[in-house]
Amino acid sequence: MTEKEPEGNGRVLTTRRIEGLADGIFAFAMTLLILSLGFPGDSTGNLLTIILNSWHMFYNWAISFTLLAVFWIIHHIQGHVIERTDTAHVWINIIMLMFVTLVPFTTDLAIDYSDQMAAELVFGINMFLLGVCFCANWTYATWGRRLVDKNLTHASIVAGIRRNAVLPLIAIIAMVVVLFVPRYGLYTYLLIPVILSFPWMRRT
């Protein structure tokens, strides 16, 4: 009985359950992205011409898929360290998942309104808020080692902050780039997997 005390008086929700929901939502959102792909009209034009003229669509789709994959990986790395959960932590995760399910929609916008800078800014805001959720998740869980192992080193906590901060920072940079280089700003997001693979980002 004293064991379960920190989880909220019989209202027990384990991190494993949250991870199950998150895995399902990530898998569905990544698959649903495919609905963003679609050709206008009446199936009569020359298909190769249509595809070549739609490279922008495929590249938006591929970037969104890659970003969701990166977020999924980070979510699992965080989940490996976070051992407990509480109500606030559950809600941080739910809001995070809400922005995950929003990605197919904002990707759609970036494709359908590719001639408007606003579409890429909306996509950027989605990514920025998703990144903020990840930072909040890590900070909340490690603050005073609230939900993590009491022996987790300070260095590990700082390394986690550094890794998570990359997400909203790159989103801000991408939004600035979009102002000057419309239609190509989304390439900026590819910096996220690149930076995260640097050895000094991966040190514990």
Add this chain to the structure above:
Amino acid sequence: MTEKEPEGNGRVLTTRRIEGLADGIFAFAMTLLILSLGFPGDSTGNLLTIILNSWHMFYNWAISFTLLAVFWIIHHIQGHVIERTDTAHVWINIIMLMFVTLVPFTTDLAIDYSDQMAAELVFGINMFLLGVCFCANWTYATWGRRLVDKNLTHASIVAGIRRNAVLPLIAIIAMVVVLFVPRYGLYTYLLIPVILSFPWMRRT
């Protein structure tokens, strides 16, 4: 052999299996909600204007997502206490999941027919029936401690009834509010997570 007797003579369905199906359906319904978002027409208008004029759509989507998350949390809290299952319990859960999959549809109605009070009433009926299913699930399982630990305290059972009763009650209140304050009645549902987070609602 005598162990399995209560589960129906060789027809064994475990609570773990039902939870697996429920997790899949919840995750999928929460992701499918995104299909409710969509702009009419021809991708030519100014995107920022379109988005600002569609705040109602985003707020309906966010409320539905939040409510499904709340239902998912309650489902898991119930699932933690309910240890066995039988045919009636399985069917209560299946009807519950049917109303879960209905949420993306009634959310869609509330968005597309936002000028008609009926749309919010239909959404309310969906939420009300979902809440009734949760009450039925808990009452059926705890009646005579049918599917729960024989040592579960009376206080815990009553606390569970109190928590589950919040769902259909708020749905009724929201439907009444809609009659007087159309378009804003859905805010009422946000009382559900608020009330459930009160300390006296969380006591076992």
Add this chain to the structure above:
Amino acid sequence: MTEKEPEGNGRVLTTRRIEGLADGIFAFAMTLLILSLGFPGDSTGNLLTIILNSWHMFYNWAISFTLLAVFWIIHHIQGHVIERTDTAHVWINIIMLMFVTLVPFTTDLAIDYSDQMAAELVFGINMFLLGVCFCANWTYATWGRRLVDKNLTHASIVAGIRRNAVLPLIAIIAMVVVLFVPRYGLYTYLLIPVILSFPWMRRT
């Protein structure tokens, strides 16, 4: 090494994996059914009138959801007894899942073409073939106790055949009923959960 021999020389696929895929596909198909619901046109008519005129749509959706739930339950009951798998068993399951994913489509047809007898017959053929797959799955697995416990009683095997035979039989009856009572033939399928809940169908 000798243990794994029957599963095909290092090509090991466990029943747990097949159940995982099946659970995912059942959950998605049950949720995707909601896409069958939809009102024609321009969101201007009176919503209550539209809903009342569409009762046929909701009742088709509810029947399909219920049938998929029944099939999911039977699949799990079978999965509880079937302990091993082999290539033929995997393919019977894959073809079965193919007909499961077809249900949202044939439900859609039954709704969109509700004035044509053919739509209900196509739905019936889908259910019939699904039932045949279940019979095949059980017969293949229990033939010579191929994939089940060597000590499974003959009575249990026969009871399983009896239970599975209900599915295609009712589908045939429903198709005949449709010829004479168009638009109401689908009610016949509700006999499936009713018959399966009879005590003499549940004896091992």
Add this chain to the structure above:
Amino acid sequence: MTEKEPEGNGRVLTTRRIEGLADGIFAFAMTLLILSLGFPGDSTGNLLTIILNSWHMFYNWAISFTLLAVFWIIHHIQGHVIERTDTAHVWINIIMLMFVTLVPFTTDLAIDYSDQMAAELVFGINMFLLGVCFCANWTYATWGRRLVDKNLTHASIVAGIRRNAVLPLIAIIAMVVVLFVPRYGLYTYLLIPVILSFPWMRRT
């Protein structure tokens, strides 16, 4: 601590997690294929005539479903042997899953643009790249027994290469066949399950 060293200094992602994501995406992609089925227009024509005229659509759908099932089986067979993971392996899998989610889209193209050879070539390229990902996955994991059991026999590794090479090879053959026998080239893909079921392909 020394145990976890090879998985990347605290950034731990297990093969079980990747399999979970893959299972979700496979199940979802296989179910989403159903959205490729759809009849044009206004629900007024004779349904039987429409269905008979659409046999091409159903056969494309069935082939795509079967191929995804084959890929899912091979993915699990590989996953059974691959015991560890690293960053490159994760990304090979993510790119593989990207092509899996692309299948409903390219199937759609093959159906909507069935009068253009290009549609079947695009489908072929999708299958070819998917096959290449599987070859890459196996080769990377077994190279110097990087991610597999150190005692895995050379014969097993070669057998795996042989099995995986079937996928892109058949895709190339199918693309050549399409050039000469348009509309029927997709049948070639059925060679994949046929060849893989040959006894000499299944030897370890």
